[in-house]
Amino acid sequence: MQSFQPPRRILMGPGPSDVSPRVLAALARPTIGHLDPEFQKLMEEIKAAMSRLFNAPDHACVPLPAPGTAGMEAAIMNLLEPGDRAVIAINGAFGGRMADMADRAGAEVTKVEFEWGQPVDPVKVEEAMKGGPVKVLAFVHAETSTGARSDAAALCALARKYGALSVVDCVTSLGGIVVDVAAWDADVVYSGTQKCLSAPPGLSPIALSKRAQAAITGRKTKVRNWLLDFNLLMSYWGGEGGRTYHHTAPINALYGLHESLVALFEEGQQAVLVRHARTHESLAAGIEAAGLKFLVDEPHRLPQLNAVIVPDGVDEAAVRSYVLAKWDLELGAGLGPLKGKVWRIGLMGASATPWHVRLCLSALCEALEAQGFKTDAKAVLAAADAKLA
């Protein structure tokens, strides 16, 4: 057993995205205690930065000590008690996961299903909301499995209209497209660190409205989860009146998240969103010039997650293996019904640059050629470049 030296990789899958040298360096700073007064200051800075990034000034914001799925589980398990009704929109893998969790919480789950690649249709969701009291309306803002963006404002408004609490999965959206918790009047919103924040995986930033907090403190039954029980967590992360030991926070991972937030605000929240949008336009121009098509219609496309349809006669996995072997480039595969049918190309955080677009298009053209699918690589790059001129 020897020290592990990772190979060079260019990360353009569905996450993790490339982690910048400054964030990697932050991870390696000396570990201090999780109850240290200096660590408390770090925690407060992270909470404040998350609140700013989510635009959630009135929400409680904390980074949960586990990957993005923990945010989903915390939202579902804290809000739902046995017998509660939950309406869950499913337009990809992650909506389905929410429904599974709600079932484990003992809730009655009403699934509202859509074809993978389509956004959630609020009209269809409203029909489901009408059938009796609903405790939670949950949906995915940016479906990582398909690259479709849903209308979070409209869906959160529906939740308010029917007296339900909204749960919004922003794992892939935060830092890549507008996430505006205050404007949406959303209740529980969570994300991950390994997508557009470009920190390593392992943490899940989450924001809870006052309504959500009241629902949790007023539960009749214990949350079916100890590590993610907000009744316990909030006194660990709460700044005023001292902290109560709960778990041991993942210190060094939090150094990394903090540094990624410092970098994001240095660049500017708006500038980061514009960079994601422009990089996507460049990639999309190249993809189309190569004769390839997107899974998702243009108005609903996420800039940071591009699901590209595998052309007839091309071996999906062989293309990914080729670009990994020849270009150290990681692209994502399709999940579930999209397995073998799409590639998922991430343009997230530090991976959303013109350099990444050019590398990806070059590698993809070469891999397609190797499969007998003709492309004009020069024209493809020219089309991509033109969007950035």
Add this chain to the structure above:
Amino acid sequence: MQSFQPPRRILMGPGPSDVSPRVLAALARPTIGHLDPEFQKLMEEIKAAMSRLFNAPDHACVPLPAPGTAGMEAAIMNLLEPGDRAVIAINGAFGGRMADMADRAGAEVTKVEFEWGQPVDPVKVEEAMKGGPVKVLAFVHAETSTGARSDAAALCALARKYGALSVVDCVTSLGGIVVDVAAWDADVVYSGTQKCLSAPPGLSPIALSKRAQAAITGRKTKVRNWLLDFNLLMSYWGGEGGRTYHHTAPINALYGLHESLVALFEEGQQAVLVRHARTHESLAAGIEAAGLKFLVDEPHRLPQLNAVIVPDGVDEAAVRSYVLAKWDLELGAGLGPLKGKVWRIGLMGASATPWHVRLCLSALCEALEAQGFKTDAKAVLAAADAKLA
């Protein structure tokens, strides 16, 4: 908001312990994808190293993607279904936490309670086992809240005798005292990374026997937890037949754990245990020479977690503040009924060295002097040194 530069700290509390430069450096290696073939190799190496460290050749070993508490929660939530009976030994904070989790799993919980600072008495536990079928017997091998070691072999044998599955909390024991899962014939054993393994907090190594796996795959109800459901987790970590996406593993944290295991095996498993034992003997000689007393009787004392009784007239918190301010030294406070009554001095992993013992004793003598408690610092250090001569 600026980059965070942690202060110098010498970590001698209940964890995290000092993290060595080589483990810190490993954390900062470039992030690669969690489905990358090279990452798969890393996962297999970590699993094999954990199996060796636990001495659990026939167990499934994986590192859970959250702090040590996740190991506890995974054990309890996966094994227990509503209506199952669990016997839980409580001789400190962590046994109590297990009971809370078992209640959330819907189990009928029989608590067997002991004074804090005492080991678990198998005779008293056996009485509780007699009252009808028991699904799980859970206990803490090394109570971090008190520094008491319990007899894991005897307690696991009791579980076998009564047809129960054993759950053993080895968060603080693994890598500091003998943990021998095969000899104990234990079912579910878990640990944390931030104690004697001297990696940052954030992961929970866990081992499951074939009996435990069969109980989990044969459940009548879904596990009340999605992220920690072994029915899902094992196909993510399972080597043969490919991996199924579940969560996104905390890549860089796993680099750190891997490097800490490489370092441990380089030093040698036995050598590491001897180092912990000798360092403890040195500290204990110094503590006694200073006129201080241990909470736990000598035969049950953990070398890596030393609960020292605060003498009458000395302000517990003021001493910790003093050594933090003057020596950058972190000591632990008492929890629950021991709050204000003990200090917890950790000698874990990279913090288990003669240098740490000398620094701690020097700082402690100085802080006690400042409170009017007289010690002979020279004699204290001489007593500590004598044990290492």
